[in-house]
Amino acid sequence: MDLSVRIGKIQMKNPVMTASGTFGYGGEYSEFVDLDRLGAIVVKGLSLQAREGNPSPRIWETPCGMINSIGLQNVGLDAFLKEKLPWLRRFQTPVIANILGSFPEEYSNLARRLDGEVEGIEVNVSCPNVRKGGILFSSTPESLKEIVGRVRDSVKQSTLIIKLSPATSDIGQDALLCEKEGADAVSMINTIPALAIDTETRKPRLSNITGGLSGPAVKPIALKMVWDSYRRLRIPIIGMGGITCGTDAIEFMLAGATAVAVGTANFINPSATMDIISGIEAYASEKGIRKITELTGGMQCS
């Protein structure tokens, strides 16, 4: 049974990776997860400088989900390259750096400096463009195109992945735009903009007022988006959103994902990624699947 999949130039031993921001820089989970067994490790979103992020409170639980507004707290590129990456290099597993910026140039600088240092660069385009009054880079085709174009020019060796926002009227179109601009793969979905209010105090539950929804609640939405995109793309899709078990991962593959990422589930079950890999293995052996890639887009609609 062959569980390996390929995302751009990244050869993964199985389709299961971690979702950015939910797995720290890898070490935090090494006690519960065999990092060598992961398909790939995606680290917390990096900016050029370290960021302190938003004030607390930053998280709130919702029905079958959670909202977060971490505000992209991270150690910054230098500390990542000096302190975090060398440790991760002890493992066989490909490393994907997730990057974010406040200006288009921040993206291209990050991409240039990470190129060749990590197997993959995943570009989080759901960030406010400080120069355009804080509207998200992902929110218009023009600004999305600008970012993808810039990082494409900066990345020669690593695999370039664009991480798409679900806050769009047609994610398939956004994905297609990324493909046309030369992205090697797309990943979806990022968290969904969300709000919760404390009716006692009338204040929002998060200091940042709004945040991003993740967890099982969003799974059906994410699956629909993967399927919409799959039918229009040639490049591979990394699917995520509420995956907690092996069959969830299989669902994403049947909808069109080549690989999957596990986010919020890590918090509920720290060895979720391992259980999901085992679950996929069990499914494949039960169904007599030789190559796991056979599943991608295999939903039967007639």
Next chain:
Amino acid sequence: MDLSVRIGKIQMKNPVMTASGTFGYGGEYSEFVDLDRLGAIVVKGLSLQAREGNPSPRIWETPCGMINSIGLQNVGLDAFLKEKLPWLRRFQTPVIANILGSFPEEYSNLARRLDGEVEGIEVNVSCPNVRKGGILFSSTPESLKEIVGRVRDSVKQSTLIIKLSPATSDIGQDALLCEKEGADAVSMINTIPALAIDTETRKPRLSNITGGLSGPAVKPIALKMVWDSYRRLRIPIIGMGGITCGTDAIEFMLAGATAVAVGTANFINPSATMDIISGIEAYASEKGIRKITELTGGMQCS
């Protein structure tokens, strides 16, 4: 304590209405709900001709939510006017007809014939435009504008409400467009496009492949959309999406809703609407709120 609210010309004794498609034509719930106590009754979406809808299966349960693809099965306008509406007229409660169409003309015909017959007309714009290859009327500003303009021209007496789809990159903008085109109110959110797959058979869980997600899972998303819209609108918002209790309703009002609608919760608790009205009453009296309209948009962000 004054619980009354106004949506366009509709005076409601309290802010709680039913969500279209989840309460039949009212009679189905009369055993569990005092229809006279509701703020308004919104009936199942009506088309000109009766429709049989999609084949089964039509529903699937998801984490804290459900997906449906009823396919807008309904008795059709004539049967509604002849059989359903006269019965509803026995109650003091305003009736709002939800309408849907396959062509722009279907909307205007429905609106014209219902005008003056019901207190409100709620226009479901999340329907496939048969003439444009099935893309939703709500999916471009142009087609949204066309529909709103047409129904606006057709409705002289009833209150005109446009029901917005969450499958958009900026619902506030869609809402603003409706306001500019003369809508009296907007309601949000309709269900979120979603998919679920049976990994045993590899088939989608619904005959229609995709469907719409509703229930508690979507509440944080809906709240965010109400809040985004509230800050840009003058016309009132009817908020909905996952409301199951009084505090959920209060949350929507604090985010900017003038009234709320209860959908999926009716299935879990057939007297949900009554419990929610009582919950709002209890909250208002505990907090010493004289007029419930004070709550609208009352989230405190500093």
Next chain:
Amino acid sequence: MSRHFSAEITDIRQLSREHFILTLHRPPSAPEPGPGQFFLIRLPRCGEDPLLRRPFSIFDWDEGKLRFFIRVAGKGTAILAGSGPGERIDLIGPLGRGYPEPSDGKRPVMVSGGMGIASLFPMIREQGKGGLLLYGARTSDELHLLDEIGATGIETETITDDGSSGRKGTVLDLLHDAVQSGKMEGAVVYGCGPWGMLHSLLGFLKENRMEGYLSLEERMACGLGACMGCAKEIGGRMLRVCLEGPVFSVSEF
């Protein structure tokens, strides 16, 4: 009398790893069900997941109790199986159109596949003595409740898919035998079981122009005819299993 009430679990009797009988204390306010009707049960002890109620046929009742015969089919039924006496459960019901009584002089023949017995048992209990039960299951282990059935005095023939008890075959085989031996003269058939079996039964009844009633299953949300979620194509129309059914006359197909 309200069709929305709460009731205390008095007993959960495990019949096999997968099957159990849930007994509830029936509150005086709970209306009397009829054979073939069902209840929507809200799962106890959960937050909002699983969200929807689960439909179960009424298996047995008297003034003091309501009984359901349930197979663990997924997470909701597993939660029910793991509940204990003393816990309270929220119910809506009785719901739907049940089995009509046989018209004068007709012999009721119950055709049950698998869990169909849960829905047919009230007919067996009420019509037992003069009737006939054709009872099929996958294996002899799943021929549940033969004692309770026997106690009603009904004539019973059993069959299993694997031949582990009695004949090997399906209830349709029993039906053909019954026809051969003249037992189906003037019979009215009540069928409940998997769709494949009901489909064959329907074909048989149509072909032989026999009166019959079939109980169908479909996923449900409201159970009250409001959401249209449970509609199934029957005779070219989309009918609601919760309201126009779950029992449909052969003539409707």
Next chain:
Amino acid sequence: MSRHFSAEITDIRQLSREHFILTLHRPPSAPEPGPGQFFLIRLPRCGEDPLLRRPFSIFDWDEGKLRFFIRVAGKGTAILAGSGPGERIDLIGPLGRGYPEPSDGKRPVMVSGGMGIASLFPMIREQGKGGLLLYGARTSDELHLLDEIGATGIETETITDDGSSGRKGTVLDLLHDAVQSGKMEGAVVYGCGPWGMLHSLLGFLKENRMEGYLSLEERMACGLGACMGCAKEIGGRMLRVCLEGPVFSVSEF
């Protein structure tokens, strides 16, 4: 030895309508916690709602058991309170940085407001005899566990907001008295309680340049330092309560 394990509930002892002690059988594989550390408990019997684990300080332990002192604060703790012996619970822990031992010759003074006693009790148990406990609560009903505290031999002073037992006031009043009477000479303070109280305590300790350790609370997701969800501004930096805390030295602020 794994910090992710499952344990059986052996007892749930209700102390009041809102407060209970949860006792678990401690499996041999569960590592030894230290005072001030905490565990993330996955709620039993639920689907995926409530989704997140809940953090609770370790209240007491020995080779065979783990004990938690819990107040019902919302739906998760209500589910826990409604659980019963025999059910299994999934835990991650011990987590975080607990209270350091007092440096040589220093007198440990525990300052507890409300539920703070849950986190401070292991310090009381270990440092009891020579120490001092200033114990405040809203009412005398909420001055829980005085017996267990007494048994450690610690010198204890109590106070309630409403004066229903002992003095009327807050632990800060007790603290000022202790200073007056010279009891705070060479003391190291361990504080746990509501943020308002800790804030005042922090001011007091800073002003008097005293050594002290405060245990903070914040909403958590991972508990492992990975999600950044629990970060709080401390001394101008966003520190993770789950990893750099929950106990912080006054000098960090």
